[in-house]
Amino acid sequence: MGTRVFSLILLPTLLCNADCDYCFEAKSSDRLTLARLRELIDKVLDHLVEQQIGELMIHWQGGEAMTLPPSWFARAHELIGAAAMARGCAVTHGLQTNMIGYSPKWNPVIREMFDNSLSTSLDYPNLYRRRRGQDPGDYNAVWERNVRLAREAEIEVGVIAVPNAATLELGAAGFYRHFVDELGIRSFQVNTPFPGGESNEAKGLLPTGGDALIRFFIELAEVWLARGYAGGVRVGPFDELLAYFSGTPSVLPCIWTDDCANHILCIDARGHVAQCDCWVTSYPDYRFGNIFDAASLSELLAASPVVQRFHQRPMALVARDCIACDYLALCHGGCPIRAFSVHGTLFEKDPHCGLYRALFGHMASAAARLARASAEGSRSA
Numbered sequence: 001m002g003t004r005v006f007s008l009i010l011l012p013t014l015l016c017n018a019d020c021d022y023c024f025e026a027k028s029s030d031r032l033t034l035a036r037l038r039e040l041i042d043k044v045l046d047h048l049v050e051q052q053i054g055e056l057m058i059h060w061q062g063g064e065a066m067t068l069p070p071s072w073f074a075r076a077h078e079l080i081g082a083a084a085m086a087r088g089c090a091v092t093h094g095l096q097t098n099m100i101g102y103s104p105k106w107n108p109v110i111r112e113m114f115d116n117s118l119s120t121s122l123d124y125p126n127l128y129r130r131r132r133g134q135d136p137g138d139y140n141a142v143w144e145r146n147v148r149l150a151r152e153a154e155i156e157v158g159v160i161a162v163p164n165a166a167t168l169e170l171g172a173a174g175f176y177r178h179f180v181d182e183l184g185i186r187s188f189q190v191n192t193p194f195p196g197g198e199s200n201e202a203k204g205l206l207p208t209g210g211d212a213l214i215r216f217f218i219e220l221a222e223v224w225l226a227r228g229y230a231g232g233v234r235v236g237p238f239d240e241l242l243a244y245f246s247g248t249p250s251v252l253p254c255i256w257t258d259d260c261a262n263h264i265l266c267i268d269a270r271g272h273v274a275q276c277d278c279w280v281t282s283y284p285d286y287r288f289g290n291i292f293d294a295a296s297l298s299e300l301l302a303a304s305p306v307v308q309r310f311h312q313r314p315m316a317l318v319a320r321d322c323i324a325c326d327y328l329a330l331c332h333g334g335c336p337i338r339a340f341s342v343h344g345t346l347f348e349k350d351p352h353c354g355l356y357r358a359l360f361g362h363m364a365s366a367a368a369r370l371a372r373a374s375a376e377g378s379r380s381a
Contacts, residue, residue, distance in 0.1 A: 005055040006048055007254075009266035009277050012037070012076075013063040017100050018139070021128040022162075022203050024196030024341075025281040027063060030269040034075055040267060040291055041080050045087050047297040055090040061277055063269070066101035070109045077113040094119065096160075100131060100139070102146040107153050117156035120147065124178045125166040128202050144183065151184070159188040165205055168212045172219035180233055189236035190220065192255070192352045196341040197282040208342060214355045218362050225366055238363060244330070245367035255335035255350065261310035267291055273300060275310060278337040286340075310336065313346045321349050327360045 013031040016023075032040070048056055058080070060073075077093070084091040095110065095118040110118060122143055123129060126136040147157055159179065161167075167175055179185045192213075195203035207213045224235040229242075236253065243250035254276070257263055266280045267273050271292040274280035280287060288307050294300035301307050317333035325331070333339075334350020342351040350356065 004053045005057055006051075006053045007057045007059060007264045008044060009059045009061060009264065011061055011063060011266065011268040011277060011280070012065065012072075013068050014269050014281065015067045016062060016064040016098075017067055017131065018064065018098050019130055019132040021130070021200065022193075022195070022206060024194075024278055025063070026197065027281075031068065032269045034072070034079065036271070036292070037076055038079050038083070040271065041083050043291055043294075043297045044265075044267075045083055045089055047301075048089055049087050050298050054088075055092070056084070057092050057094065059094045059096060061096045064098055064101065065095060066097050066099075066106065070106050073109045073113060077109070096120070098129075099143050099146045099150070102150060104149065104153060107155070110150075110155055116154065117158070118150070119158045119160060121160045121162075123161050123164060123167065124175055125164075125170060127164050127166055147183070156187070157185065159185050160191055161188060162191050162193050163207065163213065163216060164193070165207060168207060168216050172216055172223050175216075176220060176223045176227065176235075180228060186232065187234040189253075190217070191253075192335075192338065192355065194278075194335075194338040194341045194351075196278050196337060208338075209351050209354060213352075214358050217355060217359055221359070221362060221366070237359075241359065241363040242367055242370075245364045246371065252330075255338070256331050256356075258332045259311060259314050260336065261307055273297070276337065278341075283340070309346055316347050317349055325357070327357060330360060331356055 014025070014028045015031065016025075016027050045056065048054075065073075080091055092115075093113050095114045097118055097120055099120045110116060120143070121129070122140070126140055128136070130136050130139045131142070150157055161175075161179070163175075179188050193206040193208060195206055195208065197203075220235070221238045224233065224238055227233075228235060229239075240250045240252050244252060254260060254264060260275060264276060265273060265288075266276045268277075268280045271290045272280050272284075273288040273291050274283075274286060275288075286306055288304040289300040291297060291300065313336055314332050318328065322328050322331075322333050331350075331353075334353060334356060336346050338350045338352060339348045340346055342348075
């Protein structure tokens with residue numbers, strides 16, 4: 001068996017207990033039965049064996065994963081472990097949750113299945129995340145209470161945040177202070193926004209590109225380098241970019257994958273297969289097929305014309321837009337869903353191209369600066 005790792009974004013339910021204004025997903029009451037999960041996992045693992053891939057990383061999402069009970073996940077963990085052992089594969093699990101449904105009853109599953117860690121989401125200031133019929137302040141209060149409970153149980157909590165117009169007005173220092181100093185978060189990631197799914201007013205107000213967003217990211221990188229880097233605070237994507245430009249092992253975000261169709265798949269609760277969660281529930285025309293209708297996952301992927309279009313994207317961008325870019329080997333034209341949500345086609349580069357190039361240059365300079373300081377410190381010691 002090979003040493004490559006394949007990522008599966010698995011949506012066992014499309015039900016959600018939140019009603020965020022900028023959500024890209026079309027929600028429903030669909031949920032995956034354990035019998036269907038067994039069938040799905042068997043086909044995924046058989047595909048890995050055929051491709052000589054030795055490890056599967058399952059990213060459990062939704063909908064909202066915690067609308068299913070902990071007992072469902074405990075049983076899922078058992079049956080996936082048995083199926084993987086029978087094939088000589090390794091499986092690891094990650095959990096993405098909004099934390100609205102969290103309580104201490106989840107702690108045993110989080111400890112045993114998810115290595116006592118999870119990832120959640122909160123924006124600051126929060127304009128768009130809310131529970132149904134409630135305002136963002138209610139969401140914040142429930143989230144902060146439940147994150148505090150999880151941390152008291154020694155669960156490692158990572159956070160994903162999406163900047164909005166109010167974030168840019170607040171500035172990087174205030175944003176960092178809220179997460180690290182006020183909430184005590186030691187690991188968070190800032191994602192570039194995208195207006196995926198059905199258009200609405202909130203999505204139209206998201207900052208996609210532009211000088212203000214670039215300034216925010218560069219300033220946040222500098223705040224982290226000055227205040228958190230030496231103390232072990234992790235802020236993505238700056239931490240992994242710093243490692244990359246320092247020549248040390250790094251795990252970069254999927255938005256910069258060379259050809260994400262080679263490394264990542266998403267399957268939803270109905271069995272629909274697509275490139276990632278951003279595609280599977282929002283853009284039916286870009287699904288690869290349905291795993292329950294196919295004899296095997298390998299056959300489904302080989303027969304899908306949509307898969308071929310994803311494979312064609314990197315070379316098309318290189319030929320037209322990216323060939324002269326100094327960061328081609330790092331970025332590969334950026335994220336296809338961000339390109340599609342703005343331009344309506346796969347064959348355009350990520351609309352955040354200017355931000356990425358500015359950030360790459362800044363973090364490369366930071367890595368060089370830190371290396372010089374380290375060398376000077378060694379000489380004077």
